[in-house]
Amino acid sequence: MSAEQHYLAGLDLRGRRVVVVGGGTVAQRRLPRLVACGAAVELISPHVTPSVQGMIDAGELTWHERRYAPGDLDGAWYVLACTSTPEANEQIGADATERQIFCVRADVAVEGTAVTPAVGRHDGLTVGVLAGGEHRRSAAVRDGLVSALRDGSIADQHEQPVGVALVGGGPGDPDLITVRGRRLLGLADVVVADRLAPRELLDELPPHVEVVDAAKIPYGRAASQEFINTTLIENAKAGKFVVRLKGGDPYVFGRGFEELLECAAAGIPVTVVPGVTSAFGVPALADVPVTHRGVAHEVVVVSGHVAPDDPRSLVDWSALAQLRGTVVLMMAVERAGAFASALMAGRPASTPVAVIQEGSTAAQRVLRSTLDSVAADMAAADIRPPAIIVVGPVAGLGNS
Structure with a gap:
C-alpha cells in the first residue's frame, strides 16, 4: 500500500x-x-x-x-x-x-475504508501523518514535527532508553506534561496508564505500543498495585522500555516511590520524570493561589484516603486545624464532611473553601463554599472525583 x-x-x-x-x-x-x-x-x-x-x-x-x-x-x-x-x-x-x-x-x-493517522497537537495545530500503513514511520515523523514546533529541533528518534520511566502526566490537560515526559512516552514499547493520566496522549501512540490499563476508579474497579508492579518488571526484563504514565506527579500520593523500590529490587533501572502536581496546578487553573503574600505562609497537602478518626491516619488533625495557611485535600470527596469538621476544631466555620473537579480538562467545575457548608454544597452540586479541595483564606481571594 x-x-x-x-x-x-x-x-x-x-x-x-x-x-x-x-x-x-x-x-x-x-x-x-x-x-x-x-x-x-x-x-x-x-x-x-x-x-x-x-x-x-x-x-x-x-x-x-x-x-x-x-x-x-x-x-x-x-x-x-x-x-x-x-x-x-x-x-x-x-x-x-x-x-x-x-x-x-x-x-x-x-x-478498512479509513485509517487513523499518527496525530499530534501543538498550540492549536493538529498534525496528521500517513505512511501507507507503516505505523512506526508515521509516528516517528509526527513526533519529529511536533517536537520541532515545540522547541525548534527534531527529536532524536534513534534514542532508545531502557527499563522503566515513571512519568508524571500533570493534572489532565495533555499540554501540561513535561517535554521530557512526552519524549519518553514517544519511545515506549509498553505504557502502563492510570485513569487520571492525560488520556488523549494514548491516541498519539503508534499501534505497536502496548497499553496496559492501570486505572484506579475511586470506590470501584481498580488494578491492584501488585499487578502494576509485576507488569512493569516483567516487561522491562523482557527488554521493553516501559513508561508508567501517571496523573499529576508520581511522588505526590501517586505511589511512585513504591514502584521505584519494587523495580530497583528487581534490578530494573528507573527514570523519574516529575509532573505538575494536581495539588498546586489545579487550584492555579481555577484562579486559586495556594500561597499569597500576606495571606498564607504555609501549604499542607493532605491525602483524604482515610478519615480523620481512622486508626490508619498519619495526620495530626488537631495540629492541622490550628494552622492559619492553606490546606489542600486530595482524594477527599467522599469524606469532605469529616475533614471539614476536623478542621473546624481550630478554624472558623466561615473559612473559605474552593473545590475544583476535573481541573485542567474541558469538564472543569469550581465550587466556592465555606468549611461549615462545603459538604452539603458538594452533595448538592454532585461533585465527584477527581476533585481538589482547597481550605484557607486563599480560597476566597478570587471570589471577592
Whole structure:
C-alpha cells in the first residue's frame, strides 16, 4: 500500500453520531479524541476497561452493553471496529461499506475504508501523518514535527532508553506534561496508564505500543498495585522500555516511590520524570493561589484516603486545624464532611473553601463554599472525583 492511496482530511464530527464497537484498550485510545472533538459517541460492547467505564460514568459517551447487531450503524457518520475478533470487525466493515459510512478497522487497517493517522497537537495545530500503513514511520515523523514546533529541533528518534520511566502526566490537560515526559512516552514499547493520566496522549501512540490499563476508579474497579508492579518488571526484563504514565506527579500520593523500590529490587533501572502536581496546578487553573503574600505562609497537602478518626491516619488533625495557611485535600470527596469538621476544631466555620473537579480538562467545575457548608454544597452540586479541595483564606481571594 502506498501513502497516495489515502486522502487525508479533517472531519467535523461535532454532534454527529460515531459508533465504536469494542470496549478494550484500542477503544480506550481512540475514544478520548472523539469525545474531545465533540462527537456523539455510542459504544457497543459487552465489556469495557475501567478507564472506559470512567468515561461512561462521566456521561461522555453512550454505552450499549451488548454485542454488535445489524442496524447498529444506521445514522452513523463514522465507525471504528475495535473488537478483538477479526470476523466481527470484518462484518462491521462490510455493514459500513454497504451504508457508505467510512470505517476504521483497528485489527487490519488496510481492510478498512479509513485509517487513523499518527496525530499530534501543538498550540492549536493538529498534525496528521500517513505512511501507507507503516505505523512506526508515521509516528516517528509526527513526533519529529511536533517536537520541532515545540522547541525548534527534531527529536532524536534513534534514542532508545531502557527499563522503566515513571512519568508524571500533570493534572489532565495533555499540554501540561513535561517535554521530557512526552519524549519518553514517544519511545515506549509498553505504557502502563492510570485513569487520571492525560488520556488523549494514548491516541498519539503508534499501534505497536502496548497499553496496559492501570486505572484506579475511586470506590470501584481498580488494578491492584501488585499487578502494576509485576507488569512493569516483567516487561522491562523482557527488554521493553516501559513508561508508567501517571496523573499529576508520581511522588505526590501517586505511589511512585513504591514502584521505584519494587523495580530497583528487581534490578530494573528507573527514570523519574516529575509532573505538575494536581495539588498546586489545579487550584492555579481555577484562579486559586495556594500561597499569597500576606495571606498564607504555609501549604499542607493532605491525602483524604482515610478519615480523620481512622486508626490508619498519619495526620495530626488537631495540629492541622490550628494552622492559619492553606490546606489542600486530595482524594477527599467522599469524606469532605469529616475533614471539614476536623478542621473546624481550630478554624472558623466561615473559612473559605474552593473545590475544583476535573481541573485542567474541558469538564472543569469550581465550587466556592465555606468549611461549615462545603459538604452539603458538594452533595448538592454532585461533585465527584477527581476533585481538589482547597481550605484557607486563599480560597476566597478570587471570589471577592
